[in-house]
Amino acid sequence: MNILRSVGISSLLLVTACTTNPYTGEEQASNAAKGAAIGAAAGAVIGVLTGDDADERRKNAMIGAGVGALGGAAVGAYMDAQEAKLREQLRGTGVSVTRLGDDIVLNMPGNVTFDVNQSAVKSNFYPVLNSVGLVLKEYNKTLIDVNGHTDSTGTVEYNMELSHRRARSVADYLETRGVASERIFTQGFGPHYPVADNATAEGRQLNRRVELILKPLTR
DSSP states (O other): OHHHHHHHHHHHHHHOOOEEOTTTOOEEOOHHHHHHHHHHHHHHHHHHHHOHHHHHHHHHHHHHTTOOOBOTHHHHHHHHHHHHHHHHHHTTSSOEEEEETTEEEEEEEHHHHBOTTOOSBOGGGHHHHHHHHHHHHHSOSEEEEEEEEOOSSSOHHHHHHHHHHHHHHHHHHHHHTTOOGGGEEEEEOTTSSOSSOTTSHHHHHHHSEEEEEEEEOBO
8 A cells, every 4th residue: 555655645746736835935837846746755755665674663553652644535635734833833934835735845955954974953943843843733633754855965874874873863852852763764766866966065965864754644
């Protein structure tokens, strides 16, 4: 089922992607936004394909803890409400919100999240993560994939480790804000899923990012 779902996500993205301009708060669908969304989808698809067991473990843990699964029309309505709240909270923060079917992707650019070659979250980004944490706590019927990505500068080995450490830093911070750890799965993809051209400084900046992929808790 997850493989079919991943194909659906990828196909949807090739057609359209609705994002929020991080500076104006307006929705846009520019070529750059579409490119970023397609790159995010690549990470999301790989996350789905490699995280099957992690998804099942998280679902079992959450249901075992008394979190009810969503079903039928409730799935779309629940994710619609969560998306609206995230757009409200993240307007003008530098974090974009993209809807992919029933999933939501939050793209956190590295330039606002981390210093160069560092994995500790910048202190001035804490308020943004606090806002994200509040929404994630309110809408607790979602799995959270935290995916780290880098540009192609440096060795692949170094970038793989850095991308995972950055993803883990974001996950750890969200846990300090009360987001249940059993909902979270972290992965580092290094430079393998760029959303822009690594030959330019602007492109490399876009590629340095952490994505949160929110997936509904279903059975």
